[in-house]
Amino acid sequence: MEAKTAANPESFYFRGLHPGVSIGTASDRxxxxxxxxxxxxxxxxxxxxxxxxGKSFEEQVLPVACVRExxxxxxxxxxxxxxxxxxxxxxxxxARVHHVLRSYRDHLAPGDRLILKAPxxxxxxxxxxxxxxxxxxxxxxxGLFERRFYEPAVxxxxxxxxxxxxxxxxxxxxxxxxxxxxxxxxxxxLEAVPRDPRYHVELRTEAYLTPATFKVLDEFGVGQVLSHWxxxxxxWRQLHKGGPSFTNKGxxxxxxxxxxxxxxxxxxxxxxxxxDRIVDGMMTPGMIEDAVRVTREALxxxxxxNMIVNNxxxxxxxxxxxxxxxxxxxxxxxDNAA
Numbered sequence: 001m002e003a004k005t006a007a008n009p010e011s012f013y014f015r016g017l018h019p020g021v022s023i024g025t026a027s028d029r030x031x032x033x034x035x036x037x038x039x040x041x042x043x044x045x046x047x048x049x050x051x052x053x054g055k056s057f058e059e060q061v062l063p064v065a066c067v068r069e070x071x072x073x074x075x076x077x078x079x080x081x082x083x084x085x086x087x088x089x090x091x092x093x094x095a096r097v098h099h100v101l102r103s104y105r106d107h108l109a110p111g112d113r114l115i116l117k118a119p120x121x122x123x124x125x126x127x128x129x130x131x132x133x134x135x136x137x138x139x140x141x142x143g144l145f146e147r148r149f150y151e152p153a154v155x156x157x158x159x160x161x162x163x164x165x166x167x168x169x170x171x172x173x174x175x176x177x178x179x180x181x182x183x184x185x186x187x188x189x190l191e192a193v194p195r196d197p198r199y200h201v202e203l204r205t206e207a208y209l210t211p212a213t214f215k216v217l218d219e220f221g222v223g224q225v226l227s228h229w230x231x232x233x234x235x236w237r238q239l240h241k242g243g244p245s246f247t248n249k250g251x252x253x254x255x256x257x258x259x260x261x262x263x264x265x266x267x268x269x270x271x272x273x274x275x276d277r278i279v280d281g282m283m284t285p286g287m288i289e290d291a292v293r294v295t296r297e298a299l300x301x302x303x304x305x306n307m308i309v310n311n312x313x314x315x316x317x318x319x320x321x322x323x324x325x326x327x328x329x330x331x332x333x334x335d336n337a338a
Contacts, residue, residue: 053266197250221249
C-alpha cells in the first residue's frame with residue numbers, strides 16, 4: 001500500500017479528512033485488518049491465546065513495525081497497553097511496557113501522534129485480582145503517576161504525545177462515592193499532578209457526570225472523554241450533561257467508540273472476534289450519527305476532535321471509521337450547500 005496525500009475513506013485513508021478532525025483506533029496490531037490497513041504478505045503474525053468471558057481465543061498479532069503503515073492511514077493512535085502497567089518499575093528502571101512504547105516511538109514519523117491511557121493502578125479505585133476486585137492502595141497516587149508514568153512518557157515521546165486518558169472504572173451504586181466526594185478527590189489529584197493541556201478523563205459511572213465534576217474539569221482544563229460504552233448514555237447526552245462544553249485547555253477532545261450500549265466487554269469481544277468485518281446488527285443504531293453530531297458541535301467551538309474507534313464497537317474498527325468519515329463528509333457537504 002502506498003501513502004496517500006488526501007483522504008479516501010472508501011480505501012481506508014483518513015489522513016487529511018478535515019483540519020479539525022483526526023481519526024484513529026484503540027490499538028493497531030490486528031491481523032484482521034490485513035487488506036484494509038495492512039499489506040498482505042508483509043508481516044509475520046505471532047499467535048497468542050486470550051481468555052475472555054471464560055472462553056479462549058487465539059489472536060494473531062502483527063509486529064510493532066506495522067505502525068508505520070498504520071500511520072499512512074490514520075493521524076492518531078490510542079495506545080491501550082499502558083493501561084496495564086507503569087512505565088518504570090519500583091527501582092526506576094524501564095519496565096517491559098516502556099521498551100514496547102519506545103519501539104513504537106522509533107517507528108513514528110513527524111506528525112504521527114499517540115494518545116496514552118494512564119495506568120489503571122493510578123486511577124482505578126479497585127483492581128481485578130483473580131476473579132474478584134480488591135481495593136487499590138495506589139488509587140490517585142500523584143507521585144506514582146508523575147515519577148513512573150508521566151515523566152518517562154513525556155521524555156520518551158515529546159511532541160508525539162497527543163494526550164493522556166484517565167479511565168475511571170464503572171462502579172455499582174453500592175460502591176459509588178457521593179458525587180461531591182468524587183469531585184473533591186479528583187480536584188486534589190489534578191491539583192497535585194503536573195499541569196498539562198493534554199489530560200482527558202473518561203467517567204464510566206454516569207452518577208459522576210455532575211456539575212461538580214465538570215466544574216473541576218473546567219478549572220484544571222481537563223477534557224471530558226465522550227465514550228460510547230456499555231453503561232453510559234449516548235455521546236450527545238454525555239456532552240450536554242457537561243453544559244455543553246469542551247473543557248480541555250488544549251482545545252482538543254477525545255471521543256471513543258468502544259462498545260455497543262448495554263453490551264458488556266466480554267460479549268462485545270466474542271461478537272467482534274476476529275475483528276475483520278462489521279458484524280450485522282452489532283453496532284448501536286445511531287452511534288455514527290451521534291458521533292458526527294458531537295464532532296460538528298466541537299468544530300463550531302473550534303475544538304479539535306480525536307475520534308478513536310474500537311473493534312468492539314461493531315466488529316472492525318477501520319470499517320466503522322469509514323462509516324463515520326463518510327457520514328461526516330456528507331454532513332459537511334450538506335452544511336456548505338445550505
